[in-house]
Amino acid sequence: MLLPDSVESLRAEHEALMQFLYLAPVGLVQAGLDGEIVMINPISAQLLMPLSPDGCLTNLFTALESVAPDLRLQCQQYPRADGMVFEGLHIHLRANDRARTSTPQILSLTLLKLDEARIMAVLSDVTAEMRRERQLRQSDAWLNAILTRISDYALAALDKDGRLCDWNDSIARVTGFGEHVIGSPYSIFYPADAMTDEHLLDRLREADNNGWSMDEGLRLRADGSQFWCSALIAPLPDREAFGDDPHAPSYCLILRDISDKRAATEKRRQAAFCDHLTGLANRRAFFEAAEIELDRAAHTPRQLALVVFDADHFKHINDRYGHPAGDRVLCDLANALRDTFRAVDTVARLGGEEFAVLLPSTGVEQATQVADRLRALVATRLVAADGFEIAYTVSAGVAVLDGTAGGIDALIKRADAALYQAKSQGRNRVAAWTPELTHENLPQRSRNAG
Amino acid sequence: MSSATTTFDARGLADILDASSQEQIDTFDFGVIGFDADANVQRYNAFESQAAGLSPQRVLGEPLFTNVAPCLNNFLVAQRFEDAADEGSELDDTIDYVLTLRMRPIKVKLRLLASVNSATRYVLVQRR
Numbered sequence: 001m002l003l004p005d006s007v008e009s010l011r012a013e014h015e016a017l018m019q020f021l022y023l024a025p026v027g028l029v030q031a032g033l034d035g036e037i038v039m040i041n042p043i044s045a046q047l048l049m050p051l052s053p054d055g056c057l058t059n060l061f062t063a064l065e066s067v068a069p070d071l072r073l074q075c076q077q078y079p080r081a082d083g084m085v086f087e088g089l090h091i092h093l094r095a096n097d098r099a100r101t102s103t104p105q106i107l108s109l110t111l112l113k114l115d116e117a118r119i120m121a122v123l124s125d126v127t128a129e130m131r132r133e134r135q136l137r138q139s140d141a142w143l144n145a146i147l148t149r150i151s152d153y154a155l156a157a158l159d160k161d162g163r164l165c166d167w168n169d170s171i172a173r174v175t176g177f178g179e180h181v182i183g184s185p186y187s188i189f190y191p192a193d194a195m196t197d198e199h200l201l202d203r204l205r206e207a208d209n210n211g212w213s214m215d216e217g218l219r220l221r222a223d224g225s226q227f228w229c230s231a232l233i234a235p236l237p238d239r240e241a242f243g244d245d246p247h248a249p250s251y252c253l254i255l256r257d258i259s260d261k262r263a264a265t266e267k268r269r270q271a272a273f274c275d276h277l278t279g280l281a282n283r284r285a286f287f288e289a290a291e292i293e294l295d296r297a298a299h300t301p302r303q304l305a306l307v308v309f310d311a312d313h314f315k316h317i318n319d320r321y322g323h324p325a326g327d328r329v330l331c332d333l334a335n336a337l338r339d340t341f342r343a344v345d346t347v348a349r350l351g352g353e354e355f356a357v358l359l360p361s362t363g364v365e366q367a368t369q370v371a372d373r374l375r376a377l378v379a380t381r382l383v384a385a386d387g388f389e390i391a392y393t394v395s396a397g398v399a400v401l402d403g404t405a406g407g408i409d410a411l412i413k414r415a416d417a418a419l420y421q422a423k424s425q426g427r428n429r430v431a432a433w434t435p436e437l438t439h440e441n442l443p444q445r446s447r448n449a450g
Numbered sequence: 451m452s453s454a455t456t457t458f459d460a461r462g463l464a465d466i467l468d469a470s471s472q473e474q475i476d477t478f479d480f481g482v483i484g485f486d487a488d489a490n491v492q493r494y495n496a497f498e499s500q501a502a503g504l505s506p507q508r509v510l511g512e513p514l515f516t517n518v519a520p521c522l523n524n525f526l527v528a529q530r531f532e533d534a535a536d537e538g539s540e541l542d543d544t545i546d547y548v549l550t551l552r553m554r555p556i557k558v559k560l561r562l563l564a565s566v567n568s569a570t571r572y573v574l575v576q577r578r
Contacts, residue, residue, distance in 0.1 A: 014503075015503060018552065019508055021553055022550075023520070042520040042521035042550045044521075045548055046520050049521070050526060055547075055548070056557065
């Protein structure tokens with residue numbers, strides 16, 4: 001029998017341990033392999049409750065479903081009996097208009113599989129940390145561009161509008177273009193769907209502001225073949241010396257063929273910026289791209305369109321054919337999106353059966369047209385799964401940036417309102433946002449509409 | 451004031467709580483956490499102490515949203531009190547929530563109370 005003293009000291013110890021867990025400044029969750037929560041500390045509830053679609057914290061995967069739809073699958077597919085499923089996965093949240101700027105935007109999630117029955121999750125708010133890291137990453141890219149061993153590169157001078165001022169052997173060696181390119185904009189090195197007139201000028205302005213501008217991607221040779229290229233634009237010193245001659249060199253452009261490094265960079269990029277299931281851009285990539293495009297549009301006003309897509313009756317497909325078949329439908333939709341939109345567009349999976357496409361330099365008619373092309377394409381497709389051929393449709397909402405739209409969240413909200421309209425008009429259709437839609441009382445998220 | 455008639459959803463509950471002694475609120479069958487304008491805990495009843503597994507000494511005088519119930523530190527709860535204070539308005543709202551009492555997710559109803567004339571704000575907790 002325990003002495004009263006030892007009972008008392010056990011009780012005090014228990015209470016101290018309890019308080020230790022109450023006060024831990026990171027979220028800790030223990031759950032079953034299916035995500036069913038067994039134990040959870042307060043910071044987890046603080047971070048998860050605003051996200052939880054059903055207002056419950058019974059299942060970790062359900063609570064995070066709207067912002068990290070892959071978790072259940074990733075956990076299921078983890079091949080080992082125990083170990084780290086992933087560490088420090090970044091989850092981008094959708095800002096809530098009821099919340100202030102101090103609310104978390106990015107969560108870091110670590111998932112540890114303890115055994116065949118249990119997982120342990122660590123959650124923390126890394127919003128401020130990520131802002132700092134992004135600045136560092138940009139400096140890294142710059143150092144890479146300069147310090148990596150250079151086997152061959154093309155060096156070209158651009159005038160103030162981005163036209164080539166001269167031609168030399170290095171341009172011929174790397175790209176195959178001849179002397180006739182003098183006077184052409186530097187977009188001749190880009191595939192037609194990977195550059196807009198506005199982006200061409202954005203890069204020059206960013207070079208003016210930061211001292212350089214860098215991008216990486218597929219570029220074009222004279223014979224139409226493509227190569228993976230790192231392109232750096234830097235303003236030339238002393239360019240004022242040329243007076244106001246509009247054709248004088250203002251920038252230098254360095255093109256490097258880095259096809260051999262592509263595999264490694266792509267793999268890193270995919271891990272951080274791609275949706276696990278569909279290979280499309282993930283929320284993080286989408287919100288980063290949106291921030292850049294909105295900044296650019298704020299500086300130099302231009303058109304910007306957002307289309308949100310939602311697979312119709314998707315819950316019904318899942319219920320009837322099972323989740324693996326549902327995943328196939330999502331992958332099929334992802335492929336249709338990839339085939340339909342341009343390289344310059346950001347095609348992303350935002351969560352569940354919700355997809356979004358950001359279209360730079362695109363107006364509402366054009367965006368609605370291409371969204372409808374996608375809708376029509378999907379309606380003709382059949383997805384084979386488990387001996388069934390599944391037909392499905394999508395609805396879409398279109399919104400464009402204007403003076404009154406505000407940030408990306410407001411733009412998403414408008415596109416969502418249009419999507420809801422498309423759903424309520426019978427689905428398998430595309431609707432564009434109109435001011436009247438905002439005044440109607442809409443459910444918070446389109447997923448409620450199925 | 452008879453505690454037998456004091457229920458979670460009683461009207462004018464903030465006034466009743468203000469007028470109740472510690473002994474009285476200890477008889478309530480729902481959790482009572484009272485805190486001041488700086489969010490430091492001033493009142494804590496036996497029901498809540500038992501549910502959370504924390505004795506009043508560990509809680510009284512501590513900042514509620516950081517040291518006692520960090521799970522409430524978001525726009526669903528903490529910000530409601532801030533907004534009410536900023537706007538100088540009354541707050542009396544009941545929401546469904548999940549608390550992590552003894553590290554178990556427990557579904558509860560929270561009643562959030564702040565009145566203009568009282569210095570004490572309350573979070574009341576009832577299991578659903």
